[in-house]
Structures are given as C-alpha cells and as structure tokens.
Amino acid sequence: MSEPSRELVHLCARSDWAAVPPAGPYRPPSLQEVGFIHLSTPEQVHLPANRLYAGRTDLVLLYLNPELLTAPLRWEPGVPGDPDGMLFPHLYGPLSTAAVRMITPYLPDAEGRFAPLPG
Numbered sequence: 001m002s003e004p005s006r007e008l009v010h011l012c013a014r015s016d017w018a019a020v021p022p023a024g025p026y027r028p029p030s031l032q033e034v035g036f037i038h039l040s041t042p043e044q045v046h047l048p049a050n051r052l053y054a055g056r057t058d059l060v061l062l063y064l065n066p067e068l069l070t071a072p073l074r075w076e077p078g079v080p081g082d083p084d085g086m087l088f089p090h091l092y093g094p095l096s097t098a099a100v101r102m103i104t105p106y107l108p109d110a111e112g113r114f115a116p117l118p119g
Helices: 014-018 029-034 046-052
Strands: 008-014 061-063 075-076 089-091 100-105
Touching: 008 014, 008 046, 014 061
Parallel strands: none
Antiparallel strands: 008 061, 061 100, 075 089
16 A cells, blocks of 8 residues: 655664764664564654653654655554554665655653654
8 A cells, every 4th residue: 555755754763873874874673673664654653652662862753755765665554552544654675864854853741752743
C-alpha cells in the first residue's frame, strides 16, 4: 500500500545522528535487525516515542524529504495497540543524508510523555 508523498520523520538519539559521516548514509541498528528503518509522519511519531523512549531527553527528529529517499519506502502496519488501520512508513535500505532537510530536538513533557506534532 502506498501513501501520497508527505513529510516524514525519523526519531533517533542525538549521539547516533552525530556519528553519521556528513556524506552518510545513515544505517541505524533496525536496518540490520529487521531489514528497514522505522519512519513516521509528524502526527504519529509520538506513538513509537512513548512506547520506546518515554522520558528520554536526548532525542532528535530528522525531517525527511520523501522525494530524496533512495531506498524503497513501504507503508505497513505498526504494532498491536496502534490505532486500527494506521500504517507507518518503513524505509528498506539506508537513509541518504541528502533526504534530511531539518533536525530538531524532540523533548517529552514534564511527565516524560511525547506529544503529537502538527502535520
């Protein structure tokens, strides 16, 4: 299933992104472990952030231009507990650093929870 081209984000630790050479590409552990890189839309990134990183203050969001991705992108179901019918973008190959258009901190609220971002 395919979704229209729209802004995508990738959530990672600031130190992981800092370790990527300027010319890239970025190969997070998930690429080796499950064969793809987890991406999200801005509206859904809080779901994996709260599930995996609640309370962490060292995270950044990589805002991606989908048209500059060089690996196949597939929209697939998340995990049980995600809203019914919600699909997440998965990148089946390394992330080209040229596709990263902006990087921002992603901080939790006072209770350690992450909020949805405006789309």
